[in-house]
Amino acid sequence: MYSSLILIPFFSVIVLNLPFRTLMKKSAFWVCIALSLIQIFAVLFSPTGSLGNLTEMFFSFLRVDLWIDNLSRIMLLCIGIVLFTAAWVQKELSKDEERQFNFMNVLLLLLAGLNGIVLVRDIFSLYVFLEITAVSSFILIGFNKERDAFEAAFKYIILSVIATALMLTSIGLLLMIAGDTSFATISATLKTSPDKLLAMFAVAIFLCAAFIKGGVMPFHGWLPDAYSASPASVSVILAGVVTKTVGVYTLIRIVYSVFGYSPALTLILLIVGTLSVVLGALAALGQSDFKRMLAYSSISQVGYIVLGLATGSMLGLAGAVFHLFNHSIFKSLLFVNSAAVESSTGTRNMDNLAGLAKKMPVTGTTSILASLSCAGIPPLAGFWSKLLIIVALWMGKFYAFAIIAALASILTLAYFLSLQRRVFFGKLREDLAHIKESGFGFLLSMTILALITIGAGLGFPFILNSFLLPVKTISGG
Amino acid sequence: MEYSCTLLNAIFVPIIGAFILPLAGRVSAVIRNTIAFGLIAASLIFSLKMLPAVSAGQTLVINKQFAFGLNFVLVADPLAVFMASISSFLSTIILFYSFGYISHYENQNEYYFMVVLFLGAMMGLIFSANLVLLYIFWEITAITSWRLIGFFREKNHVLRADKAFLLTAFGAITMLIGFVSLYQQAGSFDLSAIKASAQIHPIANFAVMLILFGILSKSATLPFHTWLPDAGVAPSPVTALLHAAILVKIGVYVFARIFVATVTPAQFWQTAVPVIAAVSAIVSAGAALMETDLKRLIAYSTVSQIGFIFFGLSVGNSLAIAGGLLYILMHGIAKAGLFLCAGIIEQNTKTKDITKLGGLINTMPVTAISFLLCAFSVMGIPPFGGFFSKYMVFAGAIGAQKYWISLVFLIGAFMTILYLFRAFNLIFLGEAKMTHAKEGSLSMVTSVAILGALSLLSGLTVYYPSKFVEMTVSHMLGVKF
Numbered sequence: 001m002y003s004s005l006i007l008i009p010f011f012s013v014i015v016l017n018l019p020f021r022t023l024m025k026k027s028a029f030w031v032c033i034a035l036s037l038i039q040i041f042a043v044l045f046s047p048t049g050s051l052g053n054l055t056e057m058f059f060s061f062l063r064v065d066l067w068i069d070n071l072s073r074i075m076l077l078c079i080g081i082v083l084f085t086a087a088w089v090q091k092e093l094s095k096d097e098e099r100q101f102n103f104m105n106v107l108l109l110l111l112a113g114l115n116g117i118v119l120v121r122d123i124f125s126l127y128v129f130l131e132i133t134a135v136s137s138f139i140l141i142g143f144n145k146e147r148d149a150f151e152a153a154f155k156y157i158i159l160s161v162i163a164t165a166l167m168l169t170s171i172g173l174l175l176m177i178a179g180d181t182s183f184a185t186i187s188a189t190l191k192t193s194p195d196k197l198l199a200m201f202a203v204a205i206f207l208c209a210a211f212i213k214g215g216v217m218p219f220h221g222w223l224p225d226a227y228s229a230s231p232a233s234v235s236v237i238l239a240g241v242v243t244k245t246v247g248v249y250t251l252i253r254i255v256y257s258v259f260g261y262s263p264a265l266t267l268i269l270l271i272v273g274t275l276s277v278v279l280g281a282l283a284a285l286g287q288s289d290f291k292r293m294l295a296y297s298s299i300s301q302v303g304y305i306v307l308g309l310a311t312g313s314m315l316g317l318a319g320a321v322f323h324l325f326n327h328s329i330f331k332s333l334l335f336v337n338s339a340a341v342e343s344s345t346g347t348r349n350m351d352n353l354a355g356l357a358k359k360m361p362v363t364g365t366t367s368i369l370a371s372l373s374c375a376g377i378p379p380l381a382g383f384w385s386k387l388l389i390i391v392a393l394w395m396g397k398f399y400a401f402a403i404i405a406a407l408a409s410i411l412t413l414a415y416f417l418s419l420q421r422r423v424f425f426g427k428l429r430e431d432l433a434h435i436k437e438s439g440f441g442f443l444l445s446m447t448i449l450a451l452i453t454i455g456a457g458l459g460f461p462f463i464l465n466s467f468l469l470p471v472k473t474i475s476g477g
Numbered sequence: 478m479e480y481s482c483t484l485l486n487a488i489f490v491p492i493i494g495a496f497i498l499p500l501a502g503r504v505s506a507v508i509r510n511t512i513a514f515g516l517i518a519a520s521l522i523f524s525l526k527m528l529p530a531v532s533a534g535q536t537l538v539i540n541k542q543f544a545f546g547l548n549f550v551l552v553a554d555p556l557a558v559f560m561a562s563i564s565s566f567l568s569t570i571i572l573f574y575s576f577g578y579i580s581h582y583e584n585q586n587e588y589y590f591m592v593v594l595f596l597g598a599m600m601g602l603i604f605s606a607n608l609v610l611l612y613i614f615w616e617i618t619a620i621t622s623w624r625l626i627g628f629f630r631e632k633n634h635v636l637r638a639d640k641a642f643l644l645t646a647f648g649a650i651t652m653l654i655g656f657v658s659l660y661q662q663a664g665s666f667d668l669s670a671i672k673a674s675a676q677i678h679p680i681a682n683f684a685v686m687l688i689l690f691g692i693l694s695k696s697a698t699l700p701f702h703t704w705l706p707d708a709g710v711a712p713s714p715v716t717a718l719l720h721a722a723i724l725v726k727i728g729v730y731v732f733a734r735i736f737v738a739t740v741t742p743a744q745f746w747q748t749a750v751p752v753i754a755a756v757s758a759i760v761s762a763g764a765a766l767m768e769t770d771l772k773r774l775i776a777y778s779t780v781s782q783i784g785f786i787f788f789g790l791s792v793g794n795s796l797a798i799a800g801g802l803l804y805i806l807m808h809g810i811a812k813a814g815l816f817l818c819a820g821i822i823e824q825n826t827k828t829k830d831i832t833k834l835g836g837l838i839n840t841m842p843v844t845a846i847s848f849l850l851c852a853f854s855v856m857g858i859p860p861f862g863g864f865f866s867k868y869m870v871f872a873g874a875i876g877a878q879k880y881w882i883s884l885v886f887l888i889g890a891f892m893t894i895l896y897l898f899r900a901f902n903l904i905f906l907g908e909a910k911m912t913h914a915k916e917g918s919l920s921m922v923t924s925v926a927i928l929g930a931l932s933l934l935s936g937l938t939v940y941y942p943s944k945f946v947e948m949t950v951s952h953m954l955g956v957k958f
Contacts, residue, residue, distance in 0.1 A: 355630060377620060377646070378613035387609070387653075394657045406654050410647050417639040427630045461547060
């Protein structure tokens with residue numbers, strides 16, 4: 001059944017394009033919405049805790065094993081929700097039918113790629129789907145054919161190619177050592193491997209590749225440009241799920257299920273995570289472009305996820321996965337907010353805005369909720385995931401890292417308060433008096449995302465027991 | 478138990494009800510104001526309803542377990558009910574005052590929403606006996622105070638709101654690290670579990686220090702006090718509500734809850750905390766002597782008086798602790814009265830600069846008398862309420878042989894008399910510099926008159942509150958007087 005999450009998007013693209021292309025133009029958007037809803041419901045209402053082993057033969061020469069565990073389920077859920085949002089935002093932004101049709105087609109390809117990454121169980125198929133996702137993202141970033149966007153897409157391509165090269169090398173080495181590319185075999189071999197040095201090298205370059213893809217701090221160069229120059233709907237999906245799946249999910253999966261922990265690996269993750277958290281937040285403080293600030297904030301929040309992963313404890317992992325989910329929700333929400341502001345006022349420069357909450361109450365209120373959730377202010381969802389991560393760090397005796405991570409959320413609060421002050425809170429500027437609240441698609445997606453943030457925060461104890469603690473059933477090697 | 482419903486109502490009626498207010502405000506302002514008043518009054522009634530049972534020695538506990546030592550625990554013991562009754566009572570009066578004060582401004586829906594939500598969060602904080610639960614409500618009060626300080630939307634108001642939020646959030650986060658370290662020791666965030674484990678291993682000084690950061694920042698004590706005077710840009714009922722009567726008492730309350738009723742920090746803190754409090758009391762009293770902005774002056778006075786409360790709670794003597802708790806009540810009434818008087822003066826003369834005022838006693842007699850009554854209570858003149866609390870704090874401290882620090886606080890008390898008389902003199906006496914000044918609206922004047930009268934009455938009938946406070950302290954410490 002889960003194989004259909006990959007296959008249906010592929011087939012939809014074919015069906016939409018081949019026979020009655022002109023007739024299908026209107027329906028592309030609804031196909032996207034329907035697929036995202038199906039995905040959300042499939043994940044929510046499938047039997048819990050089941051570890052299905054779904055073998056499919058969909059390339060005649062290559063067998064691809066598909067698995068699902070709780071980590072994949074949470075990712076699939078995020079992908080569904082964010083895709084739904086991005087499609088609505090795109091519908092609001094572009095009225096040109098042809099362009100919208102093209103956009104939705106690429107979005108469907110992206111969906112197939114993302115779902116594939118989440119479901120596969122061997123390192124080579126993972127690579128294949130990573131490439132599908134990457135290629136679709138290049139197209140989407142440059143979709144509006146603007147100069148900045150091309151530049152950003154080009155940057156992303158170059159860094160992505162480097163990551164790919166590293167990853168392929170690593171896969172080759174691992175194949176050489178283990179004789180197979182499936183997670184289980186590699187993991188078993190690494191535990192007993194005689195080629196210690198070679199294996200460590202393979203692990204190290206794979207980590208680098210995942211860091212580049214996830215935009216973690218020393219490897220983040222492409223990310224702010226890509227997020228801020230791409231069309232608004234693309235920023236939503238890039239920040240919400242693409243980098244999270246391509247980089248962070250891959251990292252969690254590979255570290256937890258394949259490589260296993262070693263003191264050196266823990267230290268690397270801790271340092272990289274802390275760097276991202278602190279430097280990302282500091283960089284965000286200095287921005288005056290709405291989307292660039294959010295981009296740096298993303299880097300900072302991914303740092304928290306890496307820190308949670310670094311602890312290696314059940315608590316830390318639950319925190320990391322929950323923060324991954326929360327980040328998808330609140331960061332997508334903030335990007336939708338920025339899209340709404342940009343489409344209403346025509347600018348993203350925060351110094352030219354003020355007091356918009358009066359004219360755009362829904363955007364204003366939801367952006368407060370998302371900001372506070374991101375800053376880890378209770379009772380919103382972001383508080384709980386940060387709390388879990390900090391508790392896990394503390395219990396793992398990484399005291400200094402716990403304190404830095406906790407204090408960095410003051411920086412997070414600082415830049416979000418500055419964002420609120422410059423854009424929403426405060427007196428309305430006179431030249432903005434004619435502004436109207438944004439359209440239905442924006443309002444719908446903002447409301448849904450805000451409700452999820454509040455709901456996940458208030459219902460946290462239930463989520464913890466039913467959804468997060470079972471994360472431990474991620475099958476280690 | 479029969480009271481568990483009452484306890485939940487006292488917290489969740491205002492919290493959930495607050496969300497109705499913006500909707501009600503779209504229909505009619507009168508309906509919204511009535512509902513808001515009803516919600517807060519309901520909270521007051523539910524708190525008072527628990528008084529008899531608690532006085533009879535019952536303690537009500539609601540407990541629901543979750544994973545990881547996170548549980549939903551509410552405890553209504555004498556301390557909590559005492560604090561809840563004060564908070565909801567003062568909120569009721571302040572809300573009543575708001576009907577007059579706030580009626581000509583924009584964003585009233587948000588105002589009432591935030592005020593009622595604030596009280597609900599305050600009630601939640603008071604009754605919660607789990608550190609994470611407490612932290613959640615703690616931060617909700619921070620969010621509401623952020624919105625309320627920036628109520629007028631002026632650029633520097635919003636900046637100051639951000640400052641207050643950041644400073645208290647900094648304290649809160651360090652406090653959270655302290656909580657996590659307690660969790661590491663006890664394996665739970667539940668206060669009763671922490672109490673049990675602290676009897677075996679005393680808690681680390683490091684954790685005490687981190688938690689104190691949070692407490693001091695919320696209670697605006699030196700060196701984290703700077704947000705409070707700046708927050709005076711908020712509407713006056715808000716400064717009264719948040720910054721004098723209730724919000725700043727959160728830190729004091731949590732201090733009593735954690736460091737008096739739950740764990741006993743090392744001997745060293747019985748000197749360190751009074752010293753911090755003494756510095757805070759003296760420095761801010763000095764600032765109040767120099768200040769010319771009326772609301773900043775009262776804010777500095779609050780910082781100074783909070784020092785006295787910390788002094789009472791931290792010297793480790795049961796009489797001083799009782800004095801500290803009584804101080805919360807007396808100071809809450811009197812200081813709320815002062816801020817509300819300041820609001821009337823500010824609204825009717827359009828200035829907060831006391832050097833530009835004068836002779837207002839002729840045009841604003843009720844306000845002037847109420848101001849004087851409240852000021853007497855804050856100064857600690859017998860037979861006003863403030864005298865008894867101050868006396869108990871000093872008597873307890875001397876009983877604990879803290880002579881030098883008591884002397885410093887005595888100087889602080891003397892400075893209090895000086896700056897309050899100076900303020901009264903400049904505002905109400907002397908030559909009238911303004912002719913157009915008039916008395917405030919009915920709801921505003923009634924509110925300050927009630928608070929002024931209460932400042933006196935609470936002193937005359939001090940037997941009842943002090944009896945209850947004694948009972949509270951003996952419950953907290955497990956000793957008899």
